[in-house]
Amino acid sequence: MAKRIDVSDLNVYYGDFKAVEGVSMTVEPRSVTAFIGPSGCGKSTFLRTLNRMHEVIPGGRVEGQVMLDDQDLYAPGVDPVGVRRTVGMVFQRPNPFPTMTVRDNVVAGLKLNGVKNKGKLDEVVERSLKGANLWNEVKDRLDKPGAGLSGGQQQRLCIARAIAVEPQVLLMDEPCSALDPISTLAIEDLITELKDRYTIVIVTHNMQQAARVSDRTAFFNLAATGKPGRLIEMDDTQKIFNNPTEKATEDYISGRFG
Numbered sequence: 203m204a205k206r207i208d209v210s211d212l213n214v215y216y217g218d219f220k221a222v223e224g225v226s227m228t229v230e231p232r233s234v235t236a237f238i239g240p241s242g243c244g245k246s247t248f249l250r251t252l253n254r255m256h257e258v259i260p261g262g263r264v265e266g267q268v269m270l271d272d273q274d275l276y277a278p279g280v281d282p283v284g285v286r287r288t289v290g291m292v293f294q295r296p297n298p299f300p301t302m303t304v305r306d307n308v309v310a311g312l313k314l315n316g317v318k319n320k321g322k323l324d325e326v327v328e329r330s331l332k333g334a335n336l337w338n339e340v341k342d343r344l345d346k347p348g349a350g351l352s353g354g355q356q357q358r359l360c361i362a363r364a365i366a367v368e369p370q371v372l373l374m375d376e377p378c379s380a381l382d383p384i385s386t387l388a389i390e391d392l393i394t395e396l397k398d399r400y401t402i403v404i405v406t407h408n409m410q411q412a413a414r415v416s417d418r419t420a421f422f423n424l425a426a427t428g429k430p431g432r433l434i435e436m437d438d439t440q441k442i443f444n445n446p447t448e449k450a451t452e453d454y455i456s457g458r459f460g
């Protein structure tokens with residue numbers, strides 16, 4: 203189910219502004235890859251190119267190639283909505299649909315795709331909430347509003363919603379930045395469990411988090427404000443944190459800038 207991502211020579215623009223330049227990388231299936239780097243270096247921008255979310259921003263455009271196994275995501279005729287179903291995303295702030303129940307939040311995507319069978323929907327609700335380690339906490343309040351859950355529970359609800367449509371890749375943009383330490387650990391444990399089935403990419407400002415959850419780490423940087431962000435180094439997380447090749451990586455992870 204999990205797929206490999208192969209990016210070649212990607213440039214990402216907002217109108218005339220080149221926000222990210224020349225990124226090539228491979229993300230292995232069933233692994234967690236962390237994107238780290240100082241604010242503004244383009245981590246979130248680049249992440250959004252991996253499921254064609256960047257182009258929903260006015261002026262947003264991409265040059266280069268993103269392959270998901272053997273599918274070119276930017277080839278003519280590829281449906282971006284289908285891409286977003288295959289490559290799910292979890293955002294910084296938990297964003298359950300506020301007026302929907304817990305149950306309806308989980309199956310919102312399936313219902314949009316026309317699935318109506320109650321037995322099937324119930325099965326997906328239970329499987330997805332179990333997959334997101336939330337079932338035991340919410341099984342007695344499936345028909346209460348999703349917005350009534352705690353922040354950490356809401357974020358796990360968003361993860362359940364993302365996995366309900368059975369994506370092959372999960373992108374997470376600072377998924378713990380709005381959460382307390384206990385909820386953060388719950389999400390980190392969940393990420394570790396989910397990597398058996400998914401290819402996971404996570405943007406994080408938290409170095410310990412990158413070190414704890416990821417197998418591979420990509421360090422992005424930018425030469426100066428207004429210049430495009432670039433991928434400086436990508437390697438096994440152990441290597442990046444213990445013995446990086448580039449001095450800029452070492453300076454960043456040891457807290458000398460950023």
Ligand SMILES: Nc1ncnc2c1ncn2[C@@H]1O[C@H](COP(=O)(O)OP(=O)(O)OP(=O)(O)O)[C@@H](O)[C@H]1O
Pocket residue numbers: 216219221239240241242243244245246247248259428431
């Ligand atoms: N919607 C937008 N329109 C124009 N420029 C944007 C937009 N979003 C981001 N940018 C610019 O693109 C560059 C990269 O931003 P991005 O948010 O991807 O960086 P980041 O590394 O994720 O930063 P942070 O760690 O602060 O979230 C920045 O110069 C930013 O100002």
